[in-house]
Amino acid sequence: MNERRFPPFTQIGMVSLALIVTGGIYLSAHLPEHVPLGPAVALLVASTALLCVNLFLLTRVKDFAWARFFQVFKWALLAYSITAGMIGYAFLKDHLRGGPLVVLVLSLVVYAVQVPTLIAFTVARYANSEPAGLDGSPA
Numbered sequence: 001m002n003e004r005r006f007p008p009f010t011q012i013g014m015v016s017l018a019l020i021v022t023g024g025i026y027l028s029a030h031l032p033e034h035v036p037l038g039p040a041v042a043l044l045v046a047s048t049a050l051l052c053v054n055l056f057l058l059t060r061v062k063d064f065a066w067a068r069f070f071q072v073f074k075w076a077l078l079a080y081s082i083t084a085g086m087i088g089y090a091f092l093k094d095h096l097r098g099g100p101l102v103v104l105v106l107s108l109v110v111y112a113v114q115v116p117t118l119i120a121f122t123v124a125r126y127a128n129s130e131p132a133g134l135d136g137s138p139a
Contacts, residue, residue: 006058006125009121016046020110020114023039023043027040032094072120077113088104
């Protein structure tokens with residue numbers, strides 16, 4: 001069977017996700033005392049860079065099922081935006097302020113985008129590259 005070749009999207013995405021989760025754990029472990037932001041910012045920047053590189057590599061794939069990708073991505077993004085919002089709300093209720101809050105919110109944004117891209121890629125890589133109709137079926 002001739003299987004299509006894709007960039008290492010899942011592997012890069014999981015490294016990005018591991019970096020962002022590590023940054024969140026680092027921040028949370030130091031609360032409520034002063035949090036040195038350097039390591040958390042470095043992890044956030046590295047994770048964001050990997051997310052951007054990953055999406056760029058995916059745009060280079062010929063005949064990718066973009067319609068299916070975005071169909072899955074939008075619903076997964078909705079779900080993960082809700083979970084990220086709940087996590088952010090918990091930190092606000094705990095009176096987190098300033099730099100740690102900014103880094104944490106940005107980390108939650110990366111998390112809320114990274115996971116849906118992984119889910120959508122996993123579905124779209126096995127889909128036909130034909131455009132999807134309104135009901136999700138091939139047009």
